[in-house]
Amino acid sequence: MSTATDVTTKPYIVRLRERGQITLPAQLREELGVDVGDFFTIVKVDSYVVMTPKRLMVSEVTSQLEQLLAEKGLTLDDLLRGLEDERARLFEEQYGQLVSS
Structure with missing residues (x-):
């Protein structure tokens, strides 16, 4: 190129x-x-x-993400589960006192 x-x-x-x-x-x-x-x-x-x-960044980022997941031995499901866990942790950290009251 x-x-x-x-x-x-x-x-x-x-x-x-x-x-x-x-x-x-x-x-x-x-x-x-x-x-x-x-x-x-x-x-x-x-x-x-x-x-x-x-160059559309979406396809480039997708390729890089797939490569990184493969290198780490992770699947897309692993990544999504990790995001859900992190979102719940951040929510609890930010709003936990409001929910538990």
């Missing part, structure tokens, strides 16, 4: 189609690791348009 310092010297010429659509050349899509349905951030800088792939 490209880094922020990579500069492509070959310009890509694309045509703006109906409904504002453009087609990214296959080589560029491959280099950027993007596919149909991916999101992009588009910013206007003076008379230029800068378009960058938008």
Whole structure:
């Protein structure tokens, strides 16, 4: 994948189609690791348009969480049970005196 310092010297010429659509050349899509349905951030800088792939954090965080759980030998159920226990502990710590009165 490209880094922020990579500069492509070959310009890509694309045509703006109906409904504002453009087609990214296959080589560029491959280099950027993007596919149909991916999101992009588009910013206007003076008379230029800068378009960058938008990586959805949900899928990245999910992958990292799955990897971490696997490393620790835990399941999603273990994690959810732990969250329930922690929520109950925090509730008791915060509001216990109101409930027990």
